[in-house]
Amino acid sequence: MNQIKHLFKRDKAVVEAAGTPEVAKTVDFTRGPLKIKQARFNLPIWAKAWISLIPAMIFLLAFMIYPIINTTIISFMENFAWQRGAGSFAFSNFFQQLENSLNPDLLTPVTAPKISLKNYISVFTDRDFQNSVVNTVILVLVSVPLTIGISLVLAVLLNSIKKLQGLYQTIFFLPYVTNSIALGMVFNVMFSASDGGLMNQFLSIFGLDPRAWIYAAQGATKFTMGVAITVSTVWNGLAFKILVFMSGLASIDKQYYDAARIDGTPRGRIFAKITVPLLSPQILYITITSFIGAFKAYSGIIAIFGQGATNYGGGAGKAWMTIVGYIYNFRDLKLPYAAAGSVILLLLILLITLVQFQVSKRRVHY
């Protein structure tokens, strides 16, 4: 033993561990195999799957599928006698109202409900709705590419530093756990019209005069409001995207980069030809979720103006009303319009997502 230890000085621990302790012999192979615990209910796997899915399905049906159907029904109803709370069961309400309209004994006559496209026609011809679609599309087209581009670059940079990476990652992730209303208030202060506002101070570095950004009364225009909204939206969206991209980067084999290094590939080409293609599943995921999120923009906008739930323009009327804002505006006044707006938004998002999937088939490398 001593000699072996001498031979494998560095393996000392291994050699010592190799000594096997003696135990009493209990394993008798002639007695057949040991039994495994039997399942009490021998259901097929698909039945077990369905049973496990039931709780989630109940909530999905009650709060997703049914509301979509209900909303769709409401959106097609003309002369819908809507009062608070009455919209929850649109189908039965429809027949109730129909029955009431045919009842001559009622003191106040009820108009007969009809199934028609009138709500849709009204919504489409509404200048506010047209304005809100244009606003939403502008915000989507500006903020989505900006956020994705910036977060991709930041993720790659973060990934390439070694010291303090965890700290920076935490800092960049903070916006994600912060409430969007609170973020809006912060940006409201940053874009303050006074020369103490952070944005105005930043401009003064380049010798530009301080100006109003948010409130029309102080001289803000639709453009400056848009800038403020875009900056806050982009910043708000960075956190999650950086997180996703960093996890994607971590799963890329380092040998690809070693191989590129041996070939002396410049950083730009490594980014464009290796990182981006290999990150394409994450980029697709982020693009689709960002588009969906951006089409649903609402709280970020009212938060920055900070004057209530239906103020979309810092005193300039409905300057930056979005589709969701338009829907929200009609929640009390004319529910069928809001329902029609919701259906239109759903179809719009669905269409764009489908287009993205089609485009991605040629561009994404799994």
Add this chain to the structure above:
Amino acid sequence: MEVRLEDLSKIFVGRKGEEVAAVDHMSFTIPDGKLVGLLGPSGCGKSTTLYMIAGLHKPTNGRIWFGDADVTNVPPENRGIGLVFHNYALYPHMTVRQNIMFPLLNVRPKLEKAEMENIAQEMANLVDIGRLLDRKPKELSGGQQQRVAIARALSKRPQVLLLDEPLSNLDARLRLQTREEIKRIQRETGITTIFVTHDQEEAMSISDEIVVMRKGVVQQIDEPQKVYDEPKNLFVAKFLGSPAINILDGEMIDGKVYVNGELFEKGFKSKGEFNFNDEGIFHIAVEQGYLGTLDQYNQAIQAIEGLDIKKIYGVVSANGYKKDLEDFDEAVGALRAAQKVNRPVKVAVRPEAFSLTKTESGIIHIDVLFIEHIGRDISVVGTVSGMKTKVRIIIPSEYRQEVKDSKISFFARRFFIFETSGERIK
């Protein structure tokens, strides 16, 4: 291009701050145009060595020379090397053609697109995948991917080709085929090629020379057959050969070696058989004023061909040793005598080095556990009578009539004798 490593070390710092020498003061030269295998068990530093040659790892100490140029601080892209990664690292989103052309994009002055495509086709033809240029890597088999990786590594006309475990991801049949392929490509291109492997058969079969490593230290550098026939120490003897060499506990008594009471070696005459690499000589030299460290001494000694007492004297006297040759010889002579002291030794016999016919050499009696018939050969597994040592003996299958008993005696035709510390005595 000749590749020369000079006193190369790589020390990694572990999580707890402990230092681990992955490569420990390694020096060797890989001749121009040769195919050399770095062989060793996992964790022996062979891949680290390869990546240091590639320039992806920075050595902690020592220098790397390509021909007359010191490339220690040259970035990998300027070393003129091609590297084939362990898992090939083919870009999955590019076709085979784009993969092979990718390194060419950085060549200055810029190459024409047609020129690059021509090179890609030529390299693909060389590795026999000329028809697969428009496929994606995942549409290829493992062996084909390996060829693409080699073609990509060759596209920039490297002077040194490095392969990291080139065959370990392939199944047994492809492995055989691919290793011949690597040999052929190396012959055709004449590029100095270094590959890393833990599979001794792989290393033996295609290398011109193999470098056996253990724990960051080179154990032996030689032609494959020579490493097999004349292992420098017990580790090399045990690592090479499949099935593994049999190690028997022996005793040296009065210069004779016995195993289980049977005489194996009639006697050492200390002259001629004496191990001049014995560390004792260094200590004798130090006693009388030699100034070098053990490492320096070993380096100096290892550089000498046909080592004898005069040459060692030359080394030590040049660096502080005060006495003359006669005194030195006497002191070393005392050491030689001491070497004959009775002590345990290891006797190592290759499985195929036994015979059933009586010879002059050592005899061992085997209690047979089981006998395996493997076509060409018979493999007898048993324990040495009176000892616990398990042995495996391979004899040609025509002797199958003679190995039916439960006790069989074999004669060891060839064997090595090692100190228990691992140094070779004979």
